[in-house]
Amino acid sequence: xxxxxxxxxxxxxxxxxxxxxxxIPRNYRLVSTMTAAxxxxxxxxxxxxxxxxxxxVPAAEAPAKLAELLDxxxxxxxxxxxxxxxxxxxxxxxxxxxxxxxxxxxxxxxDELDAVDAVVTGAAVAVAETGTIMLDGSPSQxxxxxxxxxxxxxxxxxxxxxxxxxxxxxxxxxxxxPQTWISGPSATSDIELERVEGVHGPRTLDVLILS
Amino acid sequence: MSNTFLGMPxxxxxxxxxxxxxxxxxxxxxxxxxxxxxxxxxGHATHTIRDKRLKVVAELPDWEDMRDAxxxxxxxxxxxxxxxxxxxxxxxxxxxxxxxxARDAQEANEIVTGLIRATGETEVVxxxxxxxxxxxxxxxxxxxGIAAFETDLAELIVQLDHDKPSHILVPAIHKNRRxxxxxxxxxxxxxxxxxxxxxxxxxxxxxxxLRKKFLTAKVxxxxxxxxxxxxGTLTVVESEGNGRMCLTLPETLITVMGIEKLLPSFADLxxxxxxxxxxxxxxxxxxxxxxxxxxTPGDGPQNVHLVLLDNGRSAAxxxxxxxxxxxxxxxxxxxxxxxVYERTGGHAYGSTxxxxxxxxxxxxxxGIKSEENSSLPYASSLCGACYxxxxxxxxxxxxxxxxxxEDVDSKRAKIKVPSQMDLMMKGAxxxxxxxxxxxxxxxxxxxxxxAAGRDKVIKKLPGIAAGWTQSRDIPAPPTQSFRQWWxxxxxxxxxxxxxxxxxxxxxxxxx
Numbered sequence: 250x251x252x253x254x255x256x257x258x259x260x261x262x263x264x265x266x267x268x269x270x271x272x273i274p275r276n277y278r279l280v281s282t283m284t285a286a287x288x289x290x291x292x293x294x295x296x297x298x299x300x301x302x303x304x305x306v307p308a309a310e311a312p313a314k315l316a317e318l319l320d321x322x323x324x325x326x327x328x329x330x331x332x333x334x335x336x337x338x339x340x341x342x343x344x345x346x347x348x349x350x351x352x353x354x355x356x357x358x359x360d361e362l363d364a365v366d367a368v369v370t371g372a373a374v375a376v377a378e379t380g381t382i383m384l385d386g387s388p389s390q391x392x393x394x395x396x397x398x399x400x401x402x403x404x405x406x407x408x409x410x411x412x413x414x415x416x417x418x419x420x421x422x423x424x425x426x427p428q429t430w431i432s433g434p435s436a437t438s439d440i441e442l443e444r445v446e447g448v449h450g451p452r453t454l455d456v457l458i459l460s
Numbered sequence: 461m462s463n464t465f466l467g468m469p470x471x472x473x474x475x476x477x478x479x480x481x482x483x484x485x486x487x488x489x490x491x492x493x494x495x496x497x498x499x500x501x502x503g504h505a506t507h508t509i510r511d512k513r514l515k516v517v518a519e520l521p522d523w524e525d526m527r528d529a530x531x532x533x534x535x536x537x538x539x540x541x542x543x544x545x546x547x548x549x550x551x552x553x554x555x556x557x558x559x560x561x562a563r564d565a566q567e568a569n570e571i572v573t574g575l576i577r578a579t580g581e582t583e584v585v586x587x588x589x590x591x592x593x594x595x596x597x598x599x600x601x602x603x604x605g606i607a608a609f610e611t612d613l614a615e616l617i618v619q620l621d622h623d624k625p626s627h628i629l630v631p632a633i634h635k636n637r638r639x640x641x642x643x644x645x646x647x648x649x650x651x652x653x654x655x656x657x658x659x660x661x662x663x664x665x666x667x668x669x670l671r672k673k674f675l676t677a678k679v680x681x682x683x684x685x686x687x688x689x690x691x692g693t694l695t696v697v698e699s700e701g702n703g704r705m706c707l708t709l710p711e712t713l714i715t716v717m718g719i720e721k722l723l724p725s726f727a728d729l730x731x732x733x734x735x736x737x738x739x740x741x742x743x744x745x746x747x748x749x750x751x752x753x754x755x756t757p758g759d760g761p762q763n764v765h766l767v768l769l770d771n772g773r774s775a776a777x778x779x780x781x782x783x784x785x786x787x788x789x790x791x792x793x794x795x796x797x798x799x800v801y802e803r804t805g806g807h808a809y810g811s812t813x814x815x816x817x818x819x820x821x822x823x824x825x826x827g828i829k830s831e832e833n834s835s836l837p838y839a840s841s842l843c844g845a846c847y848x849x850x851x852x853x854x855x856x857x858x859x860x861x862x863x864x865x866e867d868v869d870s871k872r873a874k875i876k877v878p879s880q881m882d883l884m885m886k887g888a889x890x891x892x893x894x895x896x897x898x899x900x901x902x903x904x905x906x907x908x909x910x911a912a913g914r915d916k917v918i919k920k921l922p923g924i925a926a927g928w929t930q931s932r933d934i935p936a937p938p939t940q941s942f943r944q945w946w947x948x949x950x951x952x953x954x955x956x957x958x959x960x961x962x963x964x965x966x967x968x969x970x971x
Contacts, residue, residue, distance in 0.1 A: 259472070276522065445660045448613065
């Protein structure tokens with residue numbers, strides 16, 4: 250008998266008392282009660298608590314803010330679907346960083362990613378209560394690896410994409426897409442349970458919330 | 461391997477690997493209790509994490525509703541496990557993943573080795589995983605000439621020190637920063653000799669040590685926190701980014717997951733991704749969670765395998781009273797609140813799974829008749845703190861008592877002659893059945909003084925009672941019993957009163 254059939258038979262035999270599958274009581278919160286302003290405020294509070302740098306700017310000012318944040322970066326990488334308007338000022342300024350676009354046609358190697366100073370991505374949705382930003386691999390967010398290898402991650406998030414509780418975010422996500430949920434920069438608590446930010450993932454997380 | 465025959469009912473087959481203690485808990489605990497540094501490290505760590513957990517749990521108005529949902533989802537999963545496993549398999553496979561089934565530790569190790577060999581590589585990077593710890597994968601791979609590098613900071617510390625993990629979430633919880641610095645200086649070839657014991661500096665040293673490994677690794681091995689049946693999705697929850705490195709950079713990804721780790725639907729994550737981080741690290745959410753569903757063209761490993769592991773889980777499932785132990789999501793909240801764990805540490809439990817959950821899970825996976833593990837259900841004060849802390853409401857104290865009963869029954873079946881305990885209970889029955897019997901025994905009390913010697917403590921009792929004196933001393937018994945003292949203190953004054961008042965004398969006689 251194959252291991253598969255063997256294991257399945259063992260489980261069926263273990264359940265010979267036919268336990269009933271209980272009803273699932275879903276009395277926990279499934280939807281928001283907060284206003285958009287409250288959600289924004291809570292998300293900022295949580296992200297700052299995780300030691301992320303958070304900036305709330307009107308969408309129109311995003312290119313300027315981005316240029317200011319990335320002043321001094323020699324090279325950055327962006328996914329091919331990131332709207333070009335955010336990068337205008339990066340490109341126009343003299344001495345601006347070299348912007349490398351990661352696309353299905355031209356995938357950057359790991360060594361190339363390791364050499365860049367920062368990555369700029371969009372985000373699919375964010376959860377205010379837990380301070381979590383979710384990337385789902387769609388064109389504005391790109392492959393999982395581009396937001397991992399560079400040491401600094403600048404994430405653009407539309408305020409309209411902030412929900413209050415986790416169930417609201419899950420309902421928006423497509424399980425088939427590879428996802429990365431990010432709550433603050435890389436961190437460890439393995440030494441005497443003292444939280445240290447920055448281990449293997451990006452050590453700096455900048456979140457630009459576009460109101 | 462199992463001995464299953466067609467047409468015969470399938471019998472439970474217990475698990476192997478790093479599930480068995482090599483010595484009984486009382487003996488191991490006695491040794492560990494003597495390590496004051498360990499107790500200090502553990503006391504600090506468990507108190508810190510307990511306070512953090514309480515704070516973030518109190519933030520949620522619906523925490524108890526979430527626990528109810530989590531518990532019910534897990535019970536429903538176990539009740540429908542065969543169908544859910546098949547559903548998961550179909551979805552994962554449809555998306556380009558390959559599933560392998562393993563009856564036990566040996567079979568799982570062989571499958572993983574075969575998959576690594578097929579890539580031609582002799583090195584793999586590893587994400588911290590309880591399942592691979594349980595099956596002893598690192599040791600097995602080493603025998604086969606394959607080097608496995610642990611990448612979680614705490615696992616790295618333990619691996620470099622040639623030590624064993626002592627906690628399921630913080631495997632190096634028993635080490636403090638000074639000890640970790642010494643390990644790094646001794647074992648990391650590329651470490652800066654000026655390394656201080658600042659946690660940030662130590663984390664930085666680990667980053668440098670592992671960076672090149674991550675960027676060049678071709679094969680990674682991981683565990684999984686959840687498998688979602690309706691979508692075929694796998695989930696890994698972590699903090700440092702080492703998980704993301706292993707899960708996205710290599711060409712081949714091999715995941716080992718216990719069959720109990722399924723959840724029926726993707727949407728069920730909304731419950732468990734709230735319960736798990738708050739219960740385990742006391743954070744609102746862990747820094748990184750990765751989800752993948754088979755293979756995504758152009759993103760991450762293109763050669764994706766999953767080994768589904770039984771290794772005694774079906775046997776644990778067959779125990780109607782104990783099966784809810786399989787609902788465990790490995791958050792470790794139970795060990796952080798356990799007074800026994802806090803003092804003995806994780807090594808005393810022997811198994812990969814220490815603490816309260818380990819005290820039930822290990823004997824369920826190996827069978828209570830497994831000699832050393834039969835002492836684990838006694839490694840508890842039954843205070844119930846673990847049940848209160850458990851996010852999926854596993855009634856650990858109830859299962860501990862159930863397993864103690866199983867243990868007594870299995871031993872009684874083995875031994876026909878009355879045990880020492882039986883004889884002691886018989887003796888006690890005789891002594892307490894009659895005041896005269898007890899009086900007679902109490903006359904022997906001063907003899908205890910002789911046994912105690914000059915320092916007036918008894919260090920060792922004989923036979924079964926030796927267990928009591930293993931980790932405590934007994935003060936010498938008094939020279940007289942309470943009854944003897946009472947007679948001496950009270951009869952004499954009464955006699956004086958009697959001579960003054962005849963009526964009270966009569967009352968006294970009637971009484």
